[in-house]
Amino acid sequence: MQFCKIADITDWQDPEFQETAKLLYCGGKDRKAWEFIQVYRGLNQLGLLNGETQILGLGVGHECLIYAFTNVCRQVIATDLYESQEWATAAMAVNDVYERNPFPYQRDRLTVKHMDMTQIAFPDNSVDAIWSCCAVEHVNNFRDLHRVYREIHRVLKPGGVAALTTEFNVTDRPSYEPNLLFTDRVWIEQWLTGDNPLVQGFELLDQPNFAIADRPENQPVPRRQPEGTIQIYCNDIVLNSISFFLRKTGDFARPYDESWLPRFWSLYLSACDAYRDGNFARAESLLSELLQTPLEPRLRVRVYRRLADALYAQGNVDQVRQVCKEALPDCETFQDEDQLMPLATYCELVGLPDEAHTLYRTVEQLPSSNAYVVIDSRLKQAAYYEAQGDFETALDWVGKAEQELLPGSDLEIKYKPKVYFRTGFLYEKMGKLGSAVRFYKLAIELAPPHSEFQTNCYRRLTETLQKQVKRSKEKVRELEALNQWMQGSKFWKLRSQMLALKSLWRRRD
Secondary structure, rough: OOOEOOOOOOHHHHHHHHHHHHHOOOOOHHHHHHHHHHHHHHHHOOOOOOOOOEEEEOOOOOOOOHHHHHOOEEEEEEEEEOOOOHHHOOOOOOHHHHHOOOOOOOOHHHHHHHHHHOOOOOOOOOOEEEEEOOOOOOOHHHHHHHHHHHHHHHHHHHHHHEEEEEEOOOOOOOEEEOOOEEOOOOHHHHHHOOOOOOOOOEOOOOOOOOOOOHHHHHOOEOOOOOOOOEEEEEEEEEEEEEEEEEOOOOOOOOOOOOOOOOOOHHHHHHHHHHHOEEEEEHHHHHHHHHHOOOOHHHHHHHHHHHHHHHHHHHOHHHHHHHHHHHHHHOOOOOOOOOHHHHHHHHHHHHHHHHHHHHHHHHHOOOOOOOOHHHHEEEEHHHHHHHOOOHHHHHHHHHHHHOOOOOOOOOHHHHHHHHHHHHHHHHHHOOOOHHHHHHHHHHHHHHHHOHHHHHHHHHHHHHHHHHHHHHHHHHHHHHHHHHHHHHHHOHHHHHHHHHHHHHHHHHHHO
């Protein structure tokens, strides 16, 4: 098999690949399933799934490989930043991982630990194999990434193998963000395959194969598409997955240096580090320095967004407003939802609602926007029309947001209560109190119990019910006044006399 390659739909034509997919319960044909199949298949071909191996997983959440490896390895250690709020795949208690198995497994062979992969708490030369699927690139900067590879090298036994997959940027446009250091061809050459690579002491089992079949299934698709995707639009690039199999053969001799990285990205990531450390003035200085140099729009918008972060953190609202205005011309053609959404939020905060609305409308239409971003942008557009007093249009946009909620999905759990609440609020504004009450009650049923959101739902429901009671009392008073008027009016007396005469005539007949 080819060990180091990018995902391709034609890989499923291989009978062994298909059998591995069945074993792992990977029914879908997408790049995430491909990663699990590729790692399992590669380690199996290398003879490491022999019942005697001690294997360590880095950033593995509750993925299927954890449980599959217990059936073919002596010991499996699954690690991640469990109970973290930053990554949905790790936002669970350590003990919960033992219960998330999709098929039977050898529980006594599994150990689950909370662990940072930049500081692996294992002795030197202690494990036979390491695996990690799309996790190693989710670190703050390249210095941390180098530390991850150094740690992998340290804990592997001589001759041990690391089976890694990462998200791969297939374009020639680098995209390096904190926690999203997407691998690309330049990175691979500088870190793995060049004459003096940054990662040393490893043998790459074969040269990376970047070829991909010209098949419809391999064409990039919008990020919001739920399944069956090999390549997706993400930010202003296209992502696939790539696998590397590295065998430990020597010393990890080379320390990290950043000479390989273009000056823009070095300063940019340094500014992000400064911001994360709370040194907002330093971040502002580095980003302002970048703006003094000629930059293509895709880079300039990134700098504007991060500069807005630094300025807002220092309370410089007027400067944030100026940054937003300067960024807007580049935003007209730029396609990166991760930059445009924060800039739209800042436009709202500094009193530029029309500009914010334009950015939200742009983001909603981008093929790189995932379903979460699409829903958020539609709800923001609803809020814009609500502020204009156009409640009917606002209600339409809330309905469009609801259309993205697949039944039973995480999206539905997160957004359905918000959609119901916003619908109820708009009906309340429109004076349709009965409909408002109905949607507030639905929101309360789905809201997290005892949460601030649920309390707010109860508050709005109470106020709406009070409005209904008040309206009912007003109607009663109106009816009573009308009745009194009619009883004292000449018309009422004449009508009573006519009815009396009719009754008399009927009796005579």
